[in-house]
Amino acid sequence: MTLRETLARVAAASPSAMAQARAHQGRLTKPPGSLGALEEVAVRLAGAAGVSPPPMPEPAALAIFAADHGVHAQGVSPWPQEVTLQMVANFLAGGAVANAFAAQVGASVTVVDVGVAGELPVAEGLLSRKIAYGTADLSQGPAMTVPQAVAALEAGIEVASSLVASGARCLITGDMGIANTTASAALICAFTGRDAARVTGRGTGIDDTTHAHKIAIVRQALHANGLPSTGLPTPAPAESGQGSPGGREPLEVLAALGGFEHAAIAGFILGGAAARVPVILDGVIAGSAALAAAALAPAAIDHCVAGHRSAEPGHAAALDHLGLRPLVDLELRLGEGTGGLLAHPLVCAAVRVMHDVATFDSAGVTEKQS
Numbered sequence: 001m002t003l004r005e006t007l008a009r010v011a012a013a014s015p016s017a018m019a020q021a022r023a024h025q026g027r028l029t030k031p032p033g034s035l036g037a038l039e040e041v042a043v044r045l046a047g048a049a050g051v052s053p054p055p056m057p058e059p060a061a062l063a064i065f066a067a068d069h070g071v072h073a074q075g076v077s078p079w080p081q082e083v084t085l086q087m088v089a090n091f092l093a094g095g096a097v098a099n100a101f102a103a104q105v106g107a108s109v110t111v112v113d114v115g116v117a118g119e120l121p122v123a124e125g126l127l128s129r130k131i132a133y134g135t136a137d138l139s140q141g142p143a144m145t146v147p148q149a150v151a152a153l154e155a156g157i158e159v160a161s162s163l164v165a166s167g168a169r170c171l172i173t174g175d176m177g178i179a180n181t182t183a184s185a186a187l188i189c190a191f192t193g194r195d196a197a198r199v200t201g202r203g204t205g206i207d208d209t210t211h212a213h214k215i216a217i218v219r220q221a222l223h224a225n226g227l228p229s230t231g232l233p234t235p236a237p238a239e240s241g242q243g244s245p246g247g248r249e250p251l252e253v254l255a256a257l258g259g260f261e262h263a264a265i266a267g268f269i270l271g272g273a274a275a276r277v278p279v280i281l282d283g284v285i286a287g288s289a290a291l292a293a294a295a296l297a298p299a300a301i302d303h304c305v306a307g308h309r310s311a312e313p314g315h316a317a318a319l320d321h322l323g324l325r326p327l328v329d330l331e332l333r334l335g336e337g338t339g340g341l342l343a344h345p346l347v348c349a350a351v352r353v354m355h356d357v358a359t360f361d362s363a364g365v366t367e368k369q370s
């Protein structure tokens, strides 16, 4: 499916399914509201599916989108670029944290090369959708051309559609790309209007000097791409329809500042939303990609659940802008889909309540008196 067709298919949550889900929650044998945020998760999934109770969000499929970044040359990450390719091999061999967590929660793992700067062997579980051998350096000009960004978005859409066609009923976002927290911070600045100093984090672990340099690189990237560096927030998707930083098209902003994996994750979100299959978002890379997806199709966010809040400061800013509440906060700062995977059993439990728990009527339990 093309980007245009997918955008046309993304539908907003159904208010009547949400109202039915809320009413059903009120009849279950528990004090009203006693399941806290999990009640809202079930209502959200009912709205997204257009039916209450919503289908169980399983089986789950994790897609890890991998790519390299020209901005790595600016010294924004302490890790060499070849770690991206080496970690792809590790995912395929089953040796990464994402593999352990996926095994724990029963999710499948698909790895997608959308722009790794090196040759990967043909392997089971690896989809080759390479657009280029890494992006250009966003601090010098656009990281991608608009056609490259569209190709990456469409790769993400295709992966979402094919996972759903093979039976997945919940999609989980994953990323791998050394230096991708720099691109994430730049996207978050552009789409939320926050200052680089507030949203740029330490990624895989950098000292104060490198952190100050990374903030300067994010500012330079906004400047080099003709985008405002502070104070011009795009309206939140719920209020606005489309967000367009500095009057620029969302697609242009994504191409200027994003990585191939950011664009592919945005497409994966749109593909899930178009199929009405829920998408659990992982950390700051997914959060920044979701800002782009929301700018392209605001209703896509109705189909997303924020799996966790990462330790990267920009992640909270992105979630705040999107109006998403993270399910867990374990100070994770890994990516790969790890925080999204850990949230999956919680999302399943929230929906199972709607299917399995008795009502006051059916169980003969007396309701609250006043």
Ligand SMILES: Cc1cc2ncn([C@H]3O[C@H](COP(=O)(O)O)[C@@H](O)[C@H]3O)c2cc1C
Pocket (backbone or CB within 6 Å): 076, 077, 078, 079, 083, 087, 175, 176, 177, 178, 179, 180, 181, 182, 202, 203, 204, 205, 334, 335, 336
């Ligand atoms: C061994 C290793 C495994 C990883 N798995 C995910 N990331 C995460 O860290 C990287 C982003 O951080 P920065 O912007 O600081 O480079 C991305 O690859 C992300 O997926 C990893 C990083 C490393 C080093």
Ligand SMILES: O=C(O)c1cccnc1
Pocket (backbone or CB within 6 Å): 181, 203, 204, 282, 283, 284, 285, 310, 311, 312, 315, 332, 333, 334, 335, 336
């Ligand atoms: O928030 C994340 O997912 C994250 C943080 C640091 C490094 N890589 C990923």
